[in-house]
Amino acid sequence: MRTLILVGHPDLRHSGTQAFLHEAAQALTNADWWDITSQAVTTPAQIAQLQGEMRRYDRLIFQFPLYWYSLPGVFKQWLDTVWTAPFVSGRPGEAPALAGKELGIVVTFSQAAEDYRLGGKEHFSLSELMRPLAALGLAAQMRLLPLFPVAQFAYMPETKRQRLLVAYAQYLSLPAGTHFADRARWFSDWLTAHASEDQEYAAWAAALAARQEQLTDLHDTLAEMRREEDDRNGG
Amino acid sequence: MRTLILVGHPDLRHSGTQAFLHEAAQALTNADWWDITSQAVTTPAQIAQLQGEMRRYDRLIFQFPLYWYSLPGVFKQWLDTVWTAPFVSGRPGEAPALAGKELGIVVTFSQAAEDYRLGGKEHFSLSELMRPLAALGLAAQMRLLPLFPVAQFAYMPETKRQRLLVAYAQYLSLPAGTHFADRARWFSDWLTAHASEDQEYAAWAAALAARQEQLTDLHDTLAEMRREEDDRNGG
Structure with missing residues (x-):
């Protein structure tokens, strides 16, 4: 199982949540970690190289803080640039580059998890709000892993962080299901x-x-x- | 009815669809038009100024081409920057800045409209895919206008464009309902x-x-x- 974590955070260096997850991934798994906000992607050659590298993994993880109910702009811009239409959907007569691979979503947020539901403070479930990413995964013929939400990390007691550590390492490394x-x-x-x-x-x-x-x-x-x-x- | 169209398009100058809509808005309505991709927003003063200007309108329109089932990254980044949490949700004891105003969504795309449905080629409806914007509008206590989709403008015959022109002008200017x-x-x-x-x-x-x-x-x-x-x- 080769796993690549694609982290898109507008202020990664100051994120305690991401630092914790990074440490867990490094210490407990063999997953690779890309800070996509630090990738200056401007040339077709750079895009092709990143696409080539992504092909070598079995599981891709989109990891980001929820910004206005979706990806941060910086992550979306990277996707718009690097995930070109031929890369996602394949060329005629060819399977898409990521077909059969797994797509996981690790989304962190500061609201309570129960705010995201029908009649809740945020009105919609996270599964509803992540529809665009689900659609992207389906277009790429990837298999979606269950969503991995991380709510209110800042207020999480140590015992809960311990559990998060285990669950996150499993999410990155264990065969699905x-x-x-x-x-x-x-x-x-x-x-x-x-x-x-x-x-x-x-x-x-x-x-x-x-x-x-x-x-x-x-x-x-x-x-x-x-x-x-x-x-x-x-x- | 004061209407502001917020257009976020990564390549606005080469978009025939946006040129058509721009012409229609200018010729048939009094709506204002912001090309947000040309707004360099870097200072708090600039953010405050844009926020102040948006307050003066009754109806805001998010207008953009569908990029990977959601806003283009450049539009999302603008929203992340300019629509700050206090601006959207209000400060304690204050109504949000945009409360009671209307939010319209004009989304253009190259697929057939019927691809966006359960069992269709794109799996999800546009209403589902726009959930994050709906959630944002609700957080700001805005009233959502019915979604205004523009499918396959490039292949649209003249008669259909004529109808689009009328419907779009009405969408910008007419009282809702x-x-x-x-x-x-x-x-x-x-x-x-x-x-x-x-x-x-x-x-x-x-x-x-x-x-x-x-x-x-x-x-x-x-x-x-x-x-x-x-x-x-x-x-």
């Missing part, structure tokens, strides 16, 4: 494997602020999430 | 009034390529549209 028990096992295995490779684990631990209890905490979080899932399933 | 007969009468009166004012009519006629039969054609088009409407209503 994996059952929860398998997802948990996969991640647990991943942690164990990396814990035995001293160097990798050291880097991971350092990236996670070098807290010694991190690994245990993650295992505990996983165990807790699994218990809740079992309870929900009446098991 | 006006019954068709009243709309037709309003426009007919407008034409007659302007025909009697030699100078105004001359400018208008010139703007419409100075064709002598223009006025008659428009009256004919209106009469035809009215007959069709009557037929539909079984009248």
